[in-house]
Amino acid sequence: MDELIIAGRKFNSRLLVGTGKFASNELMALAMEQSGCEIVTVALRRVDIDNPGDAMLKHIDPKKYLLLPNTSGARDAEEAVRLARLARAAGCEPWIKLEVTPDPYYLLPDPIETLKAAEILVKEGFTVLPYINADPVLAKRLQEVGTATVMPLGAPIGTNKGVRTADSIAIIIEQAIVPVVVDAGLGAPSHAALAMEMGADAVLVNTALAVTPNPGKMAAAFKKGVEAGREAFLAGLGEQRQKAEASSPLTGFLRE
């Protein structure tokens, strides 16, 4: 597959994987392996980031995966910035998946606090990958302050509903000057394929891999979905039409 480039860094995989909710760290590691991913996100609140012996971190080989800490659980910009700084102080690369989700029920990202935190973190030299609602105006504003990607949600985190925000994501993709990573709510490989067919640069998946009885198999299926979607996008999909058009044109077969 063609390379994904984020902030000048090249990746062969366009599938990013989250590490929450797995029944065991072994199943998480299996899913990472089978997904072919190169970027793995970890919630800073769930790991002892200072401790290389942390039970989960031990399963994430830094030579193989870029560890992308995320600020999940932060309720405002201040908390998110503090978590990002802690990760950097602990020796993580200055890449951060910015999540500000004050509402515990829908976990929808706060656009104002996200923009505020992004501005601060970009100025401090972080490579910022913000999780956002599928809002084209916010996506533009974030790119203007210098985020490395935008990560619009397909559906709320953990819902497995698929790309419910397709029309807005299409606008974000059309206008983007940085990679667009569809993040959250993708429950099936076909959802990932759809996002990629639309022209998303990558997708991030966690729950769908973690809640199945077979995380390894599901991760392999998502890998194929992402690759198929990307190939189809690059090939160029046929135009959608209102009226039927025969697949086998009848001209020449008609009786005089």
Ligand SMILES: CC(=O)[C@@H](O)[C@H](O)COP(=O)(O)O
């Ligand atoms: C792991 C992570 O970063 C999540 O916040 C992310 O948005 C994934 O969402 P799903 O769990 O719905 O795949």
